[in-house]
Amino acid sequence: MQNLTVLGTGVLGSQIIFQAAYSGKTVVAYDLNDEILGALPARWEYLKPLYLRDLPDATPEKLDAAVARIRTSSDLADAVKDADIIIEAVPERLDIKQQTWEQVAALAPEKTIFCTNSSTLLPSDIAPFTGRPEKFLALHFANEVWAKNTGEVMGHAGTDPEVFEQVAQFAEEIGMVPIRIHKEQPGYVLNSLLVPFLNAASGLLVRGVATPEDIDRTWKIATGAPMGPFEIYDVVGMMTPYTLGKDSDDPEQREFAEYIKREYIDKGYLGKGSGRGFYSYE
Template identity: 45%
Template sequence: MPSLHHLTVLGSGVLGGQIAWHSAFHGKTVVVYDISDQALESYRLTQERYAAIYANDLGADADRIAATRQRLSCTTDLPTAVATADLVIEAVPEAPDVKTEVYKEMAGLLPDRTLVATNTSTLLPSDFAAATGRPDRFCALHFATALWAMNFTEIMAHPGTTRETLTAVTEFAVEIGMIPIPVRKEHGGYIVNSWLVPLLNAAQTLVTNGIATPEDVDRTFLVNGARFGPMGMLDMIGMKTAHDVLAFWGDRTGDAQMTANAVYLKEHFLDNGLSGVQTGKGYYEYPGPAYQRPDFLAVPGLDAVPSIVSQALSD
């Protein structure tokens, strides 16, 4: 099977936008599809942040950034978006009915050669295989947020996925600088989210229930030398994705606390137009979040003791 050079990404949100930019940076021709001009305009603005990150963190020069931009295009027209696609990566909201509807709408528009992958973080590819109209050419390809640094992707088949499809998709992952991680059985949550979602849910529970501040939750994590803590991770993942995951699994498992955590994210962030890094504010403000400051983990002076004691006593 020839190399997958022409990529279409469905969804210009946090991960969809990152997948598109990173793939274009590594030489792929990329079309980004979303349902509104407003969403695409927001993504175009976000590209400025990616350009700065790739220049500062990866040493990309101005010519390579310019070439990345030239390989990227955006559209709200689905037939145009997929007309020349070798691979379509679906990165729409983490809601089964939304994903299913997108696959059904797209099925009759795809060239015969086109492979399809879902970037779902918790759902199974077998949930959507039939809706794609090409279950043999469909699998999961799950990326992590901040993929320029967290450069791995999880590859998961469903029972109808062919070896040829997995081979081509895995080669694509390698070509864009990803470490392919095979998931040996279909598993909701894949590998990373099987431990990440419980971690983030536990951290959010501490905030939702007023047990700790977001900053103090992160301090207990950052003292181990991590680059960011659970609340910073929520900002990076994006509040919409985090809300959708917690709401879905809270409902499915009957977990009242997980549902309450989803409601907290909705009321404190989404209802106020805040999504985390993407909008410049979540638990922290960006750029330059507080947890990156040198004094974030500093031992306080004795003059801070009364305030700390008052918090412990809930004064």
């Protein structure tokens, strides 16, 4: 599968685009309008030094070649017309994902395999909207995909086993370590472990127990971990915990969502990629 289309060019979508292009794939980056897509060149310039820092084989020439393999489009029909595989990385809301796949189903070639990068939602809840449930499954990436390079592959009861293996192979071709998940699980493996950890940290914050800095410092000193929970929030970006938390049944998660909107999102502090979140990276 050489031709990839990525739907959504946010923090993780843009990383998937760049990583696939760096690995030799031809990539179309789709988003809703040209204004959003116009921000991508700055994103590539942000990612390049991170690749040079973290990947021994990265060179300026290879990174420029990756950018040359990326095409942008705000026309969905144009974006998917040649796709061998489509990875959807739109906001983490079931209704948005279902609507997106309904639109894609009417436009994509018959050959195309469909993948969602959802971090919490089940493929079986989206599959009926794809028009080809046997060719639909999840391929979930961790943030900073070039270095934290897991690719969680999770199908649903109707996923063709051959398609499942094709996606696992594709993940390997773009530098991921395929993690084959044998049963649907909300949060997959990574977020089943990570989300309760992050929720515990945000609960400590909104209850006034300790500051983000002291919570992070405690975790790193006591466990030897390289990052604390609020440093991880900065890598994930503020929009994901806000989107997940604002309608949560947990009042602490709703309070945390309101807090990060007021103190960070409304001020343009969207996390590490924007130069500032709980910490400054400018």
